[in-house]
Amino acid sequence: MRDLLMLGLFLALIYKTFKDPMWGVLGWVWMGVMNPHRLAYGFAHDAPWSMVIALALFASLMFHRDKLVKFPVNAVTVLLAIWILWIGVSPLLFSFYPDKEMNFWSRAFKVLLMVLVSLLVVKRRRDLDWLVLVLVISIGYYGIKGGVFTVLSGGSARVWGPEGSFIEDNNSLALATIMTVPLIRYLQLQATKPWQRHLATVSMLLCMASAVGSQSRGAFLAIVTMSFFMWLKSRNKLPLALVVLVALPLIFVFMPDSWTNRMETIKTYDQDSSAMGRINAWQMAWRLALDLFPFGGGFTVAGPAVFAKYAPDPSVPLTAHSIYFQALGEHGFFGLAIFVGIFAATWRLAGATIRAAKDMPDLQWARDLSAMCQVGLIGYATGGAFLSLVYFDLPYYLVLIVVVVNRVVAAEVAGRKQAAVAAGQAPRDVHSPYWGGT
Structure with missing residues (x-):
């Protein structure tokens, strides 16, 4: 039954994609983030859904060239383009396992x-709201389900994601769930009905419960850091503060002793074999990057041959479990600089958008969305310090959203200035958003 339902939804999606490429973008995001086909048990489970939707999207782009917008050229998009090119350099030149590189490179590429293709399609607030909603549904499904599971099990069992996805691991799912909370908050801020706001509150609490129930130490740190930034960046601070200050401690108190014992290992990391294995992998990445400066060792650096040459303890070959050391080991110091630069430039772009829309009540949504994307990136920067998720698609979709919001606001600001000049009035002195393209 699930397979037939999946097929029916997919065929409708393909039909809509040929009518409007935006549906292709939404379909790609849905398939890549939620992996709904993994919830089926028959032919749908392993069917190439993403490939088909991508082909349909590219065909739709050819048919609807008049609906596309000019590619925005700014620091964020330039760094993204350089990043795409650079991730193919180290695997080609210095890989210890060149025959295994293609699958990893293909997935990241x-x-x-x-993301770059979507920048030609996503162009207005309605598109952005649909994209945010798809992201919330895709991750929120597992977060809400996991939150209920955590409550019913008393927090004694961990929450896992769909197999074969970026979020299959309990730690990765926890981070994705935490990063989705600010997007739910954005939808709550735009809600016009009480039931919508209440649903958003319940969803955020269950997502946080799910992340706590994963027993991920990185997720715990991300929750604490991101909760503060979400309060700082959000309007209507008092209700949010009450929810965080009352509900979040109750979630932590509710957890069993096994959760408390695991969180306490943050303070005694030198006595935890898992933590020491990660530090060993970080040292390996650092030594490798110094030796191959400015390049890295490719996507397959977590192998015995690499650890035998560079790791202090070659007997424990582990993945980096850190987006920073993963980028460093795989793509060198230059790759790490590009990777960090993408999100730093995105933060700056979001800040410019918030300032530009500050005195425009009808652009409050743009300020809210930009701020919540910043909060999501804080979650990624914090929780990702302990996870190998350099190519995880959710943070790049936050980048996409920030770039498009900036473009919308910049166009609105320019339009209002032109209208003021045409009417013989002095244009209002507003902050000029840092942006590119049209």
Whole structure:
């Protein structure tokens, strides 16, 4: 039954994609982030849904060239383009396992390429709201389900994601769930009905419960850091503060002793084999990057041959479990600088958008969305310090959203200035958003 339902939804999606490429973008995001086909048990489970929707999207782009917008050229998009090119350099030149590089490179390349393609399609508030809603549904499904599971099980069991996805691991799912909370908050801020706001509150609490129930130490740190920034960046601070100050401690108190014992290992990391294994992998990445400066060792650096040459303890070959050391080991110091630069430039762009829309009540949504994307990136920067999620698609979709919001606001600001000049009035002195393209 699930397979037939999946097929029916997919065929409708393909039909809509040929009518409007935006549906192709939404379909790609849905398939890549939620992996709904993994919830089926028959032919749908392993069917190439993403490939088909991508082909349909590219065909739709050819048919609807008049609906596309000019590619925005700014620091964020330039760094994204350089990143796409650079991730193919180290695997080609210095890989210890060149025959295994293609699958890893292909997966990362497709995620990044589709972000750039989406910048030609996503162009207005309605598109952005749909994109945010798809992201919330895709991750929120697992977060809400996991939150209920955590409550019913008393927090004694961990929450896992769909197999074969970026969020299959309990730690990765926890981070994705935490990063979705600010997007739910954005939808709550735009809600016009009480039931919508109440649903958003319940959803945020269950997502946080799910992340806590994953027993991920990185997620715990991300929750604490992101909760503060979400309060700082959000309007209507008092209700949010009450929810965080009352509900979040109750979630932590509710957790069993096993959760408390695991969180306490943050203070005694030197006595935890998992933590020491990660530090060993970080040292390996640092030594490798110094030796191959400014390049890295490619996507397959977590192998015995690499650890035998560079790791202090070659007997424990682990993945980096850190987006920073993963980028460093795989793509060198230059790659790490590009990777960090993408999100730093995105933060700056979001800040410019918030300032530009500050005195425009009808652009409050743009300020809210930009601020919540910043909060999501804080979650990624904090929780990602302990996870190998350099190519995880969700943070790149936050980048996409920030770039498009900036473009919308910049166009609105320019339009209002032109209208003021045409009417013989002095244009209002507003902050000029840092942006590019039209």
